Amino acid sequence: MLERAVIDLKQYADATTRPVMFEVFARYHLVEDGDVRPTYTEIARALNLTPATVTNHLAAMRRQFRKIVLERLRELTSSEEKWEAEAAKLLGAKE
Amino acid sequence: MISDRVVGRLREAAAWPELDARYEITGVAGSGGMGTVYVARDHVLERDVAVKVLDLADRHGSRAARLRREAHILAKLDHPGIVPVHDAGQLEDGRAFYVMKLVRGRRFDDLIRDRAPLTIRLDAFSRILDAVAFAHAHGVVHRDLKPENVMVGAYREVYVMDWGVAQDGPDRDAAIVGTPGFMAPEQEQAGQTVDGRADIFALGALLSHVVDDAPPALKAIAEKAGQSDAARRYQSVEAMAADVTRFRNHEPVGAYDESAFERVVRLYRRYELPILLLLAYIVMRFVLLVWRGI
Numbered sequence: 001m002l003e004r005a006v007i008d009l010k011q012y013a014d015a016t017t018r019p020v021m022f023e024v025f026a027r028y029h030l031v032e033d034g035d036v037r038p039t040y041t042e043i044a045r046a047l048n049l050t051p052a053t054v055t056n057h058l059a060a061m062r063r064q065f066r067k068i069v070l071e072r073l074r075e076l077t078s079s080e081e082k083w084e085a086e087a088a089k090l091l092g093a094k095e
Numbered sequence: 096m097i098s099d100r101v102v103g104r105l106r107e108a109a110a111w112p113e114l115d116a117r118y119e120i121t122g123v124a125g126s127g128g129m130g131t132v133y134v135a136r137d138h139v140l141e142r143d144v145a146v147k148v149l150d151l152a153d154r155h156g157s158r159a160a161r162l163r164r165e166a167h168i169l170a171k172l173d174h175p176g177i178v179p180v181h182d183a184g185q186l187e188d189g190r191a192f193y194v195m196k197l198v199r200g201r202r203f204d205d206l207i208r209d210r211a212p213l214t215i216r217l218d219a220f221s222r223i224l225d226a227v228a229f230a231h232a233h234g235v236v237h238r239d240l241k242p243e244n245v246m247v248g249a250y251r252e253v254y255v256m257d258w259g260v261a262q263d264g265p266d267r268d269a270a271i272v273g274t275p276g277f278m279a280p281e282q283e284q285a286g287q288t289v290d291g292r293a294d295i296f297a298l299g300a301l302l303s304h305v306v307d308d309a310p311p312a313l314k315a316i317a318e319k320a321g322q323s324d325a326a327r328r329y330q331s332v333e334a335m336a337a338d339v340t341r342f343r344n345h346e347p348v349g350a351y352d353e354s355a356f357e358r359v360v361r362l363y364r365r366y367e368l369p370i371l372l373l374l375a376y377i378v379m380r381f382v383l384l385v386w387r388g389i
Contacts, residue, residue: 002105003097029108030101037104059113066109066188084153091110091150092126 005068024054025061112148112186129158145197152189159191165259166193176226178254198254204242207304216305222253228332231291236262240297241277280323292325312342315351
């Protein structure tokens with residue numbers, strides 16, 4: 001489901017004519033290699049943006065991603081109670 | 096196919112609280128039943144803070160109301176043993192949050208597990224009693240006191256944490272809340288009246304953990320606090336604290352009937368220095384008398 005949500009997010013970013021927003025999100029949240037994720041400044045430098053723009057893009061993308069995930073989860077659950085339980089389980093950040 | 100690591104990061108991205116520019120999330124401090132505590136940088140005051148955020152904005156708003164209630168209780172309880180709240184609000188997606196002091200230190204259960212000296216454990220316990228007594232004086236019953244909900248800082252400062260199920264005023268919801276082993280019998284039954292004596296029961300259980308290697312007088316205090324019948328417990332935290340203080344000062348403890356031998360040992364400990372000085376004086380006098388006699 002999360003994979004599908006990422007695809008939806010990319011489509012959303014492409015539709016807004018700001019595909020770089022998804023690129024920022026991918027560089028920060030989809031990084032596979034090693035444990036160290038890039039800083040906002042490193043992403044800004046790599047994409048020729050300001051760190052403030054990176055912050056704003058990330059915030060917008062995360063908000064949209066959360067919305068997509070919760071909507072998809074709603075489609076997969078049969079009642080509001082089940083949706084709440086599943087969403088709380090999925091979104092409960094772990095240490 | 097995405098890896099488990101990326102799944103974790105995507106879950107994190109979906110849960111990420113988008114606070115205003117003042118607070119920058121830098122990590123996760125812990126997560127609980129209904130929310131997550133993040134570590135954040137407060138860019139206005141240039142300090143690290145803790146931000147408790149709901150994982151989900153529920154339909155009826157009951158979780159949000161509970162979190163806001165917790166923030167209000169913390170704001171009301173201005174005491175060195177209770178973590179101060181700095182700010183509270185609601186995210187754009189409807190989730191409630193509040194910002195509080197970031198407490199760095201160890202959980203009380205770690206301190207107990209590592210067999211810290213009894214004096215240190217008792218000192219921390221006395222500070223817990225102070226904080227709970229203060230809350231009771233303001234009409235607040237914690238209802239979930241346990242070692243995991245107490246933090247001890249680097250300078251031995253003690254914070255009673257997690258006031259999420261605290262009762263502020265008369266119990267109206269009559270919900271069953273607490274942790275088995277620390278819950279008073281009256282907390283285990285819906286509809287029962289719960290008052291400050293439920294916390295005294297938990298403090299008794301907590302003291303039993305603190306002093307499993309302690310003298311009988313201290314165990315007697317824990318036993319009295321942990322009585323099933325609320326009427327047989329200490330009737331106030333102050334009364335329990337007074338007994339703990341008496342124990343620490345080598346004075347007779349109200350909850351314990353000591354034997355004559357124990358009384359002598361206690362009095363010796365209480366007046367150890369004067370007794371030793373007196374003995375030294377008597378020995379010296381005796382030696383002088385013998386020496387002059389020769």
